[in-house]
Structures are given as structure tokens and as C-alpha cells.
Amino acid sequence: MAFSVSVEDFILNTPIYRFEEFTYEDMPNVAEILFYEGIIDCYCVECKRNSTFHAVKNGRGGYPLVEIYNTYVNAGNVRGPHFAGVDLQNWKQGLYDSLTNGELYFVNKEFTCTRDEEHKIVLNYLVKGNKIAKVGQYPSLADLNQLDIRKYRKVLSKEKYLEFSKGIGLSSHGVGVGAFVYLRRIFEYLIQEAYDKAKSSPDWVDNDFSNKRMDEKILSLKDFLPQYLVENRKIYGILSKGIHELSEEVCLKIFPHVKLGIELILDEKLYELEREEKLKATKVTLEKIHASLLDD
Numbered sequence: 001m002a003f004s005v006s007v008e009d010f011i012l013n014t015p016i017y018r019f020e021e022f023t024y025e026d027m028p029n030v031a032e033i034l035f036y037e038g039i040i041d042c043y044c045v046e047c048k049r050n051s052t053f054h055a056v057k058n059g060r061g062g063y064p065l066v067e068i069y070n071t072y073v074n075a076g077n078v079r080g081p082h083f084a085g086v087d088l089q090n091w092k093q094g095l096y097d098s099l100t101n102g103e104l105y106f107v108n109k110e111f112t113c114t115r116d117e118e119h120k121i122v123l124n125y126l127v128k129g130n131k132i133a134k135v136g137q138y139p140s141l142a143d144l145n146q147l148d149i150r151k152y153r154k155v156l157s158k159e160k161y162l163e164f165s166k167g168i169g170l171s172s173h174g175v176g177v178g179a180f181v182y183l184r185r186i187f188e189y190l191i192q193e194a195y196d197k198a199k200s201s202p203d204w205v206d207n208d209f210s211n212k213r214m215d216e217k218i219l220s221l222k223d224f225l226p227q228y229l230v231e232n233r234k235i236y237g238i239l240s241k242g243i244h245e246l247s248e249e250v251c252l253k254i255f256p257h258v259k260l261g262i263e264l265i266l267d268e269k270l271y272e273l274e275r276e277e278k279l280k281a282t283k284v285t286l287e288k289i290h291a292s293l294l295d296d
């Protein structure tokens with residue numbers, strides 16, 4: 001499998017101890033991760049809001065990789081992992097040979113929040129042979145993601161919100177199948193909630209709903225469900241296949257995508273809820289204004 005993890009993905013979505021294999025061809029990508037000097041957008045657990053983080057140059061440690069980096073990259077008078085003007089052929093070969101010489105290399109990376117330098121994200125990478133993994137991270141992936149999903153408390157019951165965050169926590173600790181179980185429960189909850197709403201509608205025709213397959217259930221509830229869910233109802237099939245047939249590894253790989261699908265469904269619910277709240281508030285205000293105008 002080709003190495004295709006971006007810096008942001010490595011920091012924000014990859015669980016620790018998951019080794020990614022790289023080849024000579026992957027050197028630019030690996031160097032970008034090891035020596036990244038740019039910015040990342042991410043939740044700050046101190047600010048309690050999204051923020052931008054800057055990479056601290058060369059971090060602490062990273063030796064002797066930093067030396068290798070300086071030798072091969074800065075030799076071409078290029079600062080940072082921007083490869084224009086560098087003799088790429090030699091640079092890639094040099095770094096590849098150094099990384100895969102049989103030693104263990106540890107690299108520490110530090111990122112600081114733009115709002116306050118004391119707010120940090122700290123990462124430890126390990127390179128072993130032709131494999132690289134994150135072997136340490138603070139704040140944990142679960143904490144970074146946890147705050148990210150807080151807004152969904154408005155559209156999930158307390159119990160389901162906790163299950164959602166448990167699923168994310170499990171995936172960030174490398175438990176893929178278990179994480180899928182929680183996501184599937186969220187999905188089923190959304191269907192059940194729509195069904196309860198539909199049943200109370202005078203136009204609802206049940207047609208033995210509870211014995212239908214999930215795909216048919218979703219179609220018959222399409223007027224009561226977020227459009228994104230109806231269009232992407234195969235998410236349920238993926239979740240079920242994950243629980244019954246797929247390996248931990250495959251579940252972990254696709255977890256971020258399925259999670260994003262669930263988030264899009266919840267985003268749509270959130271949007272609807274906020275719209276309803278605004279409509280209600282506007283109606284009340286307009287009635288007051290109207291009444292006050294009539295009084296004059």
C-alpha cells in the first residue's frame with residue numbers, strides 16, 4: 001500500500017503505534033511529516049475553539065535526523081521541506097538510506113497555538129526500517145476530536161453523544177471494529193428518531209416498517225431524515241460489514257470517512273434545528289413589533 005498520509009492526517013487522524021510503510025518514492029511525504037515547518041488547523045483544548053498551530057522549528061530532539069535533514073535539504077539552500085531547486089534524486093536517496101539503515105530514530109515535533117505560545121501539541125514519531133509511526137501525542141487524539149464534536153450535543157441524546165465520543169476514543173486507541181459498533185448505534189438512533197416522528201404524522205403508512213431492511217426503512221422515511229443520510233444510506237452497509245467481516249486495520253483506515261459521513265448527517269440536523277430556533281424567535285419578535293405598532 002502506497003504511503004499517502006498527509007501531515008494533518010498524521011497528526012489529527014492517525015492513532016499512535018500504527019506503522020505506515022514507506023518506499024524510496026515516498027521520501028518527500030515522509031520528510032514533510034518529520035520536518036514539517038508549516039501550520040495546521042486544529043482544535044485547541046486550552047482555547048476551547050479551533051485555532052491555527054505553528055510548527056516549532058526542528059522541535060526538541062529529532063537528532064540525528066535533523067542533521068540528515070540539514071545535510072540533504074539545506075545543502076540546496078532551501079529552507080523547510082520545499083523541494084524546488086534541490087537535487088531531488090540525491091536528496092531522496094540520501095534520506096532513504098539514512099532512515100532505513102537499521103537504527104531507531106525518534107523525532108519530537110512541537111506545535112504552538114497562534115493565540116498563546118503555551119498552548120502546545122506535542123508529537124513523537126518513531127522511524128524503524130522503512131516504517132514510521134506516531135508513538136506519542138499530547139493532547140490525545142481523543143481529546144482533540146472530543147471537543148470537535150461538542151456541537152453535536154444539541155442534536156443527540158446525552159447517551160448517544162457519549163457513544164459517539166466513545167467510538168472516536170476507541171478508534172484513536174487503535175480499536176477499529178469496536179468504534180464501528182458505536183457509529184452504527186448512532187446511525188440506528190437517527191433512523192429510530194425519524195420513525196418516531198413519522199409515526200405521529202397523519203399521512204404515515206407503516207407497511208410493516210420494523211421488518212423492512214435498513215435500506216427500505218431509510219427510503220420510506222426520506223421525508224423525515226436529513227437528505228445526506230438518504231443519499232448516502234450505504235454508510236449503514238459499510239458499518240455492518242465492518243462489524244461482521246472487516247479487519248481492525250481496514251476499519252481503522254475507513255473510520256475517519258464514515259465518521260465524516262455521520263458528522264454531515266448531524267450537521268444537517270444542526271442546521272435544521274438552528275433554522276427552526278431562528279424562525280421561532282423571529283416570529284415572536286415580529287408579533288411583538290406588530291402589536292406595539294398597533295398600540296401607537
Ligand SMILES: [Zn+2]
Binds near residue numbers: 044045048115116
Ligand atoms: Zn490555544
